[in-house]
Amino acid sequence: MPIATLLVRAVVEYPYEPSDPSSATHMARVANSSFVEELLLSLILDTGNRLFSLNLRLLLAILPYAPLILTPKVPLMAIVLGRAISWRDRPFIDYTSTARDGVTQTQAPEASLSWDVANSAAEMDIEMPDHLKPRRIAQLYIIAMYGAWPSNVIAFVRDPVSYIRGKNVNPMYAVDWDRVWSPGVLATRMEPLIRDFRLHPSLVVFTSTAELADSKRWERIDAAEFIARSQALSNSDQQATSHIGLFDEDEQPPAYPEPTPNPIKLEKENELLRSEAKFTGRVRKQYLYHIGRLHRTSLRLNNDEAEIHSFVNRLKAQTSQIAELTSQLSQARTDASQAQQKHVKWQGQLREKVASFREEKATWQTEAARIRAELSDAHATVKAQREELAEVKNERFKLQNRLTEAEPKIRHLSDYETRMKQLTESQRLWDEDVQRCKEALQQAEASKARCHELEQMLRTSRQETVDRARAIDRPAPVSQGPPASQIANRDQLPDNRPSNDKASQDIGFYIKLLEDAEARNVKLERENLEVNGNVHDTSFIFADEDVQE
Known part of the structure; x- marks a missing residue:
C-alpha cells in the first residue's frame, strides 16, 4: 500500500496544465512504461481490498491522459472490470479460503507468472475515504471503461470466456477461464449499474475488434473532454452527487471520517485525503478548462446566430430581387425560345451543308485513293x-x-567474202572430187572383185598346168593322144596371161588415185574448218549490228 500511495502522490503532484497535450503529461509517460503491466497484474491477481482500491484509483488517474497507449491492454483492463464488478459488493478472499456467499474468491496465479499474491491479511485496518470505497471506485471505473471502449465492455460482460479467448489473453490463473466466472453472472451484476447510461455511438459503429483498431477517434480528445464525455454518457447529473471523485462534476469538501485514537491510521487517512484533494483540484482545472472551451463554443455559436439573422435579412432583400429577376428571366426565356428556333433552323441548314460537305469529302477521298x-x-x-x-x-x-573489238574484222569483210567464194568453189570441187572418189572406190571394189575372180581362175589354171605337166612327165602310150580338154586348156593359156597383167595395172592405178583423193580430202577439210571459223565470226558481227539498229 505505501508504494501505491507514493505513486498516486507522484502522479498528482507533478505540474499540470489542462492546455498541455495529453501525450506530454507525466501520466502519459507513466502509461507508456512497464509499470502499467505490473499495475494490471496486481489488479488481476492480488486480493488486498485496500490495495485494489488504491491501484484502481491510480489506473483511473492515468486513463484519461493515455487512452491510445492503453488500448492494447484493454482485454486485461476488462478482466479488472470483471473483478471490480464482483468486488463492489463482495470483498476479496484468498484462494486458500473457503468460498461462500457475499465474498469474491480469487483463483491462484499461473505458476509461470511467479507472482506473490498480496492479500488482505497484510493490510492495515483503516477506514477508507468515501471516494476510495468499493462502490464508488468501481462505479467510476465502469464509467471510464464505458466512455472509452463500450463495445469491449458489453462483449466482455456478455460472455467473458469467449471474449478473453478471442483476444488471445495468456492464462492468468492456475484454472481455466470457465472456472473464474460463472456464466451470466457478470451480465446480471452489470445490468443495474449501466441501466441509466446513454447509448454510446461506438456500440452502433464498431465491434470490439474494430473499436480497438480505430486509433483516429483519440486524435482530438484531451483529458478534460474525455472526463466530460464519460460523465455525460453515464448521466452523472441525475445520480447522487454527494461523493467526490475523479469524475465528479460538483466540487464539495471531502467528508473526513471520525477521528481514531491511532496516530498511524490518522496519518494514512490524511495522506489519502490530501491525495484526493489534489485529484479534486486537478479535476477542477480540467472542468474549468472544458467550461472555458464550451464558453468559447457558445460565443462562436452566438456569432453564428447573428450571422444567420443577417443572412435572413439578406435573403428577404434578395427575394424581391429574385421576383424582379424572375420576370426578366421570363422575358429572357421568350427571347431565348425565339433565338432557339432560329438556332434550330440554322442548325438544320448547317447539318445539310455538313452532309453535303461529307459526301463531297467522301467522293474526294475515293478519288484520292x-x-x-x-x-x-x-x-x-x-x-x-x-x-x-x-x-x-x-x-x-x-x-x-564487242562491236569495237569486232571492228577490225568488219573491215576485212570483203576479203572474207572473196575468200568464202573461193572456198565455196573449192567446196564444190571437193564435192566433185569426193564424188569421183566414191565412183573410183566403187570401180576399185568392182576391180577388186574382178581381181579376186581372176586370181581364182589363175589358181585353177596353174593347178591345171601343174597337173598337165605331171601328166606329160609320165610315159604315155603312143597310140593315145591327149585329151580334148587338155588341148583346149592349152590353147587358152596364152589368152589368160595378158588379162591378168592388165588387171594388175588397173588395180595400181585405182589405188594411187584413191590415195590422191584422200590427200585432197584432208586438205579440203582443213580449209573448210578455217572457213567455218571465219564465217561464225562474221555472223556474230552481223548479229551485233542488228542489235544496235
Whole structure:
C-alpha cells in the first residue's frame, strides 16, 4: 500500500496544465512504461481490498491522459472490470479460503507468472475515504471503461470466456477461464449499474475488434473532454452527487471520517485525503478548462446566430430581387425560345451543308485513293522501266564493246567474202572430187572383185598346168593322144596371161588415185574448218549490228 500511495502522490503532484497535450503529461509517460503491466497484474491477481482500491484509483488517474497507449491492454483492463464488478459488493478472499456467499474468491496465479499474491491479511485496518470505497471506485471505473471502449465492455460482460479467448489473453490463473466466472453472472451484476447510461455511438459503429483498431477517434480528445464525455454518457447529473471523485462534476469538501485514537491510521487517512484533494483540484482545472472551451463554443455559436439573422435579412432583400429577376428571366426565356428556333433552323441548314460537305469529302477521298493507287502503279512501272533501261544500257554497253573489238574484222569483210567464194568453189570441187572418189572406190571394189575372180581362175589354171605337166612327165602310150580338154586348156593359156597383167595395172592405178583423193580430202577439210571459223565470226558481227539498229 505505501508504494501505491507514493505513486498516486507522484502522479498528482507533478505540474499540470489542462492546455498541455495529453501525450506530454507525466501520466502519459507513466502509461507508456512497464509499470502499467505490473499495475494490471496486481489488479488481476492480488486480493488486498485496500490495495485494489488504491491501484484502481491510480489506473483511473492515468486513463484519461493515455487512452491510445492503453488500448492494447484493454482485454486485461476488462478482466479488472470483471473483478471490480464482483468486488463492489463482495470483498476479496484468498484462494486458500473457503468460498461462500457475499465474498469474491480469487483463483491462484499461473505458476509461470511467479507472482506473490498480496492479500488482505497484510493490510492495515483503516477506514477508507468515501471516494476510495468499493462502490464508488468501481462505479467510476465502469464509467471510464464505458466512455472509452463500450463495445469491449458489453462483449466482455456478455460472455467473458469467449471474449478473453478471442483476444488471445495468456492464462492468468492456475484454472481455466470457465472456472473464474460463472456464466451470466457478470451480465446480471452489470445490468443495474449501466441501466441509466446513454447509448454510446461506438456500440452502433464498431465491434470490439474494430473499436480497438480505430486509433483516429483519440486524435482530438484531451483529458478534460474525455472526463466530460464519460460523465455525460453515464448521466452523472441525475445520480447522487454527494461523493467526490475523479469524475465528479460538483466540487464539495471531502467528508473526513471520525477521528481514531491511532496516530498511524490518522496519518494514512490524511495522506489519502490530501491525495484526493489534489485529484479534486486537478479535476477542477480540467472542468474549468472544458467550461472555458464550451464558453468559447457558445460565443462562436452566438456569432453564428447573428450571422444567420443577417443572412435572413439578406435573403428577404434578395427575394424581391429574385421576383424582379424572375420576370426578366421570363422575358429572357421568350427571347431565348425565339433565338432557339432560329438556332434550330440554322442548325438544320448547317447539318445539310455538313452532309453535303461529307459526301463531297467522301467522293474526294475515293478519288484520292484511286489516284494514289494509280500513282503507286505508275511508280512501280517507272521503277520496272528504270530497271529494264539499266539492263538495256548495260547490254548496249557490252555490245558496243564487242562491236569495237569486232571492228577490225568488219573491215576485212570483203576479203572474207572473196575468200568464202573461193572456198565455196573449192567446196564444190571437193564435192566433185569426193564424188569421183566414191565412183573410183566403187570401180576399185568392182576391180577388186574382178581381181579376186581372176586370181581364182589363175589358181585353177596353174593347178591345171601343174597337173598337165605331171601328166606329160609320165610315159604315155603312143597310140593315145591327149585329151580334148587338155588341148583346149592349152590353147587358152596364152589368152589368160595378158588379162591378168592388165588387171594388175588397173588395180595400181585405182589405188594411187584413191590415195590422191584422200590427200585432197584432208586438205579440203582443213580449209573448210578455217572457213567455218571465219564465217561464225562474221555472223556474230552481223548479229551485233542488228542489235544496235
